[in-house]
Amino acid sequence: MSNANVCILLPTLNEEATIAQVIRDFRSEGFDNILVIDGNSKDRTREIAEAEGARVVVQTGKGKGQAIKQAFEIIEEDYVVMADGDGTNLAKDVHKVLDPVLEGKADHVLGNRLVDYEKGAFTKLNLFGNKVINKMFGMAYGVWLNDILTGYRAFNKKAIKSFELKKMGFEVESEITIESVKKDLRMLEVPTTYLARHSEGATKLNPLKDGFRIGSTIYKMAKLHNPMFYFGIIGAVFIIAGFIIGSFVVIQWFQGVTRVPMSILTTLLIVAGFQMFIFGMLSDLVVTLHRENMRLLRKIYDGKRDDEQ
Ligand SMILES: Nc1nc2c(ncn2[C@@H]2O[C@H](COP(=O)(O)OP(=O)(O)OP(=O)(O)O)[C@@H](O)[C@H]2O)c(=O)[nH]1
Ligand SMILES: [Mg+2]
Numbered sequence: 001m002s003n004a005n006v007c008i009l010l011p012t013l014n015e016e017a018t019i020a021q022v023i024r025d026f027r028s029e030g031f032d033n034i035l036v037i038d039g040n041s042k043d044r045t046r047e048i049a050e051a052e053g054a055r056v057v058v059q060t061g062k063g064k065g066q067a068i069k070q071a072f073e074i075i076e077e078d079y080v081v082m083a084d085g086d087g088t089n090l091a092k093d094v095h096k097v098l099d100p101v102l103e104g105k106a107d108h109v110l111g112n113r114l115v116d117y118e119k120g121a122f123t124k125l126n127l128f129g130n131k132v133i134n135k136m137f138g139m140a141y142g143v144w145l146n147d148i149l150t151g152y153r154a155f156n157k158k159a160i161k162s163f164e165l166k167k168m169g170f171e172v173e174s175e176i177t178i179e180s181v182k183k184d185l186r187m188l189e190v191p192t193t194y195l196a197r198h199s200e201g202a203t204k205l206n207p208l209k210d211g212f213r214i215g216s217t218i219y220k221m222a223k224l225h226n227p228m229f230y231f232g233i234i235g236a237v238f239i240i241a242g243f244i245i246g247s248f249v250v251i252q253w254f255q256g257v258t259r260v261p262m263s264i265l266t267t268l269l270i271v272a273g274f275q276m277f278i279f280g281m282l283s284d285l286v287v288t289l290h291r292e293n294m295r296l297l298r299k300i301y302d303g304k305r306d307d308e309q
Pocket of ligand 1: 010012037039040059062063065084085088121197203204205
């Protein structure tokens, strides 16, 4: 199969130190169709990318999420490989990432960075944050992946055109993965090598701020996919708070002090907590029925498209 049908998508923001090499490396793997979506870099990223023969598009908004959304809208090729422009992904790994999609084994392949990473590629905080986020994702969506935040991925056209992306920043990787679960896409993880950043290129990621945003996106988006998880956590917080205050009330009562307002608060917290669980169960029912309907609709739609082709 010719690689002209594969678009290599590189989002960039001030990556003049690495972009030329990244483009050359993908070319030497046999990929000439390279799209750089640039976030209005203040350095020479765009000029360099153009000189290396890439198609350069300047994103209309801000953030990596907006850039990816815009790129997915303009891409017309049947296959897409997305990689970072900071030279942290090995172009050599492209075949590992892309082949399962080309062979029709998956709609979306994720290059797992956590098996083989260079010293210094992750800070301790980033590594810890990644692990927590992957566990949380597994609990919320029932799909246990090792690296949902990877920037090295391959997709087929069906996948990129089915994503409904709303997040503007570094939440985009989580959103794409969540969308893939929701749209029943076949996902596959393959091991890839992750290199440390070039010493001249600065990270655009703020581990605490972006980590919190990513966690909150995963949690909020779970409302429409796994409401038991979403409401269950709120319920658990209420019940635990109720038990803590309740224990205090009981201890004080044994000491001869009666705390009436606190007793009322304890009851309210525990009752409200249980109600949250019941609410979660009901929402779960609604979501499950909706998912079955969507599956059926998708089946009908795919069948129709096959007939047309
Ligand atoms: N177009 C565009 N690209 C961006 C934006 N922010 C980051 N990028 C690019 O997205 C890729 C990944 O961003 P990084 O800053 O490396 O984030 P990361 O890889 O998650 O974090 P590190 O571990 O620090 O490398 C890089 O190629 C960036 O240049 C943006 O706002 N717009
Ligand atoms: Mg990076």
